Amino acid sequence: MTALPRAHQLGLIGCAVCGLVSRAPQFADAGCSRCGSVLRRRKTASLSRTWALLIAAFIVYIPANVLPIMRTASLGDVDDNTILSGVVELWNKDSQGLAVIVFSASIVVPMLKFLALLVLLICVHRRSHWAQPQRAMLYRLIEFIGHWSMLDVFVVALLTALVRFNVLSSVEPLPGVIFFGLTVVLTMCASLSFDPRLTWDDEEPHE
């Protein structure tokens, strides 16, 4: 890797959007001459933003799990479910497949995202050279599974819209689902604000 020159060593900068390679600007705020998007050597304040959003996501994740996300009422039998109790109920009602899907989408994926971002951030901070290609892959994985995280929110939204039989049965969303949605959005933002190029930086300081 040391053999390959870095863009900043060559005095160049690449546009993150259209890929146009420009001269490295002398001033802070530069834009791509082709697409007009911001040109930065690295994303601005990537680490602090990622940290901030990650922490916010984590804070929001707690009420998302503690508060009930959905109320199902059938024949007067009112049942409030949190994500976990919903999973347990699905499992107990012989819908193990569904339970696994909901569990992985609502619990495993967000937790994975938290963990992966944490690992990435910590490694960047320590300028670690450890498993750099794998870390890059991990980042791509986060980007990929991020699309699936809203599953729970969709489930609640769909059920609420579909199951409306007044007395017989009805489903209504509860505050938990808002927090869950926020968690997903915040983790997505966090992974967006993370600059994967930092993984390859070593000696020079970022920013």
Add this chain to the structure above:
Amino acid sequence: MSENEAPDEGIDELPQPIVRKRRFSASWIWLVPAIAAVVGASLVIRSALEAGPQITISFQSGEGLEAGKTPVKYKSVVIGTVHSLGLSGDRNSVLVKVNLLKSAENFATASTRFWVVRPRIGLGGISGVDTLFSGAFIGADVGDSTESRKDFVGLENPPSVTHGSPGRSFELQSADLGSIDVGSPVYYRRIQVGHVTSYQLKPDGKSVSLHVFIDAPSDRFVTQATRFWNASGVDVSLGANGLKLNTESLATVIAGGIGFQDAPGPQDDTPAGPDTSFVLFGDEATAMRPPDGEPSYVRMRFDQSVRGLDVDAPVEFLGIDIGHVVSVNLDYDEKTQRFPIIVGAVIYPRRLGRAQTKLSAIAAKHGDVDNIAQTVGVLVSHGLRAEAKTGNLLTGQLYIGLDFVPAAPKVAFNPAAKPLEIPTVRGSLSQLQERLDSIVAKLQKVPFEKIGNHLDDSLGELSSTLKHLNTDLLPQLKGSLQGINNTLGSADKALSNDSPLQQNLGLTLEELQRTARSLRVFTDYLSAHPEALLRGRRPDPAPTRAAPASPPASPPASPPASPPASAPPGGQP
């Protein structure tokens, strides 16, 4: 852009970036987790603020209760939820931990009651149907107490009166519960105005105390003079007006009930205060009777059998029920070596009505202490005696009759004796019985056996006589009857139309007719010619007349001849 080719080697044609303005500081991003933290903290604070006290309720059963789900409701408003369920240390009850809402803090006070609302089907109706679908919930009812409390014992049945419902509660005393139950209706003029809320045994175990709740507008009808009675079941009475069937409502027949009404007549009609105690009478008739007042215990000593005299048999004074028998006991008299029967009875002097007031007034005038002993003493000296009388000839049941017995032997009466002893006389029926006994004894002296033997002998003789009659006399009788039959046959023949006797008789009668005619002719002639008696008959002027008078040959023709014969002796002088 490209004119500024300051830096590196051969890439001069690369474009120069344009200058952009920075919009906001990167560190503002920390606002996001800050806001999230604030929101999270506010949630925590809010739930902490909303969380009321946690209380523990113990129930006999946790049926239908679910942790985290079952609500606690007061007037159908949720005031908390069940947090967890567990068994008590001795495993006898279920401990239910309930998280009350902050707003329901004042439910954690000593007088609050909790119960599980489940669907219930009782004689009085069905309740809690909604819980069939929604599952059980815990009902709560708050009281007046402000004393804080965390541990409660749940009621097994919903309280029948919730706190603050308009109306009043009263206490009823009864000897037994009858078929009344919690929730049994209370009727006023056959309108349901309340219900029984609770009952319990008195601490001494000798009576039952019931609590009834009368709903608001009707509770003012409960006055100091109100009488309550047990309206359960059917009251069938057979009176002078025929069979009468009386019941408050069909529901009371099954579920029991209580009726109340003011006693008849002028009385104190100020409304009774809450928790006033009343007596619960057995039936309406008893309830409506004037109050009995203080009972007095009297004792009677009977020397004859009192078979048929039961406890509760009435004691009647001149036919008026004034009390009842409470005990019938055997005693032994050493002197006479007999077994007298001691009958104890309770009498209610107030039932004597006006007589009692007058008697006590007289007693007071005489300066006596107004007590029953004095009055009874006077009555006994006038011949008042107790007597076991037959109330029912079929069943032989006895009652005690207090009557004035004329010419009763004088007895010593001790007014100071406790209990009061009323002298007795033998009942008329027992006297009758005695007389019957003596008759029977006399009858027993009759030598029935000897008479029987004689009768047997006579009957034997009679039997032989009859046999003789059968064998000897009857055949002869048969012969005689035949003879009679023959005789009658010949008589019949003799009397028939063509018999000679009949013809002779006809002839004879004809002769007699002729004779009568000639006699009439003779008398006619004689009345016309009386001289013929002297001169004899003149020759007939006309031959026509001779025809009827001419036959002189027949024997009855002699009378016309005889008068001339006898006439001469009469006519000659």
